[in-house]
Amino acid sequence: MTIVAAADGSALGNPGPSGWAWYVDDERWSAGGWPHGTNNMGELMAVIDLLESTAHLDDDLRILCDSQYVINSVAKWMPGWKRKGWRKSDGSPVLNRELLERLDRGLQGRSYTFEWVKGHAGHDLNEAADARARAAATAYQKGDTVPIGPGWPGRAPGTGEPAADAALEFDLFDGLPAEETDEQTVERLERELLEPAVRADSSRVAALLHPGFEEIGRSGRLWGRDALLESLADEDAPAAELTVLGAERIGEDAILLTLRTTDTRGGTLRSSLWLRSAGRWRLRFHQGTPEP
Known part of the structure; x- marks a missing residue:
């Protein structure tokens, strides 16, 4: 059996309040986010949570993404980044390293394919994931409760912001000035x-x-x-x-x-x-x- 799921991220301000979501159907979806994040962080986290939520299953995964950043990271860039100690060809550190390492671990031993879909083009699964990621980002912006979804059956739903991700947010943005001109x-x-x-x-x-x-x-x-x-x-x-x-x-x-x-x-x-x-x-x- 193959699980077909869409994964998407959203950020208001980029960086700013951000959300992520994956969606299979109305009974199987999950969302979360951060008070301060980027669109790419959301795109990565959506795939990570999908992998971790289905880690106990033997099913193949077909992951639909409108983010070429995620697809190219997996298919083209990560092998080279890992060989160079998570540095780019110019020697500078790779952005979102913590999330990329977590994604790399989640892919180990899994049977999966990534498929690019055009965003905001009427694809039902992509639109459903996008709406939920945007709703999570909006909830963080307004200080409302984040709609985290039912998750995967047999796996307890999370809070939408796991403790590890709360620490991750600070790691990723420690290098940004408190106030930019x-x-x-x-x-x-x-x-x-x-x-x-x-x-x-x-x-x-x-x-x-x-x-x-x-x-x-x-x-x-x-x-x-x-x-x-x-x-x-x-x-x-x-x-x-x-x-x-x-x-x-x-x-x-x-x-x-x-x-x-x-x-x-x-x-x-x-x-x-x-x-x-x-x-x-x-x-x-x-x-x-x-x-x-």
């Missing part, structure tokens, strides 16, 4: 957009892009938001180093970031216009020009 926030988000793991997760990139986003690439091509998101799904771009040249506030809710990136193609001078709306900074316009 707006300029620091924009720089951090710009750097996130260069992370291969982030670029592989279309939902994470979409959360960082303004609805009216446009980009003039280093080739001179004009990209719209949808076209860029579609192209990133198959991207195999070289790793890049980023140097911030300046951050100029051009309005109360607008910052122009100028920077230089360097990769195997050479140097590129870039400018990014970040706009804040409803408390969130999102990239409205980006341009890249190759250095001579």
Whole structure:
């Protein structure tokens, strides 16, 4: 027998109140979250809890995810990260290491397949998991009781926030400053957009892009938001180093970031216009020009 389940994560603010959920049917689903987390944390935890909830079963698992970050972590990146002591090719530590190690342990000895599904496209299982993950994140935001679900029959339902995960939250965010300036926030988000793991997760990139986003690439091509998101799904771009040249506030809710990136193609001078709306900074316009 094969268990078919959808797993999804949600974050309000990213980082911010976050939730995760997996869903098989109305009698078999579970959800939880953290007061402070990221979308990728939620995506990982949804799969982890599904694995741990079904660890006593011999059934195969078919896991439906709209997160290419999770799928690529399992299929492409984790073997190399483990060989390098959970460090990336540039020597920097892998984000979400604690969750990834827990995921790796949960996969040992299991028969499973991952299947990518497009998020918010009417897939019944994915929509059910998404709604429950979002409900958990919203509950943390409002201070309400988290709807954790029935769990898996024969396994006692948890609290939605296991004790180990409470400690994990502090581990993952100890490195963040208590209060960032707006300029620091924009720089951090710009750097996130260069992370291969982030670029592989279309939902994470979409959360960082303004609805009216446009980009003039280093080739001179004009990209719209949808076209860029579609192209990133198959991207195999070289790793890049980023140097911030300046951050100029051009309005109360607008910052122009100028920077230089360097990769195997050479140097590129870039400018990014970040706009804040409803408390969130999102990239409205980006341009890249190759250095001579």
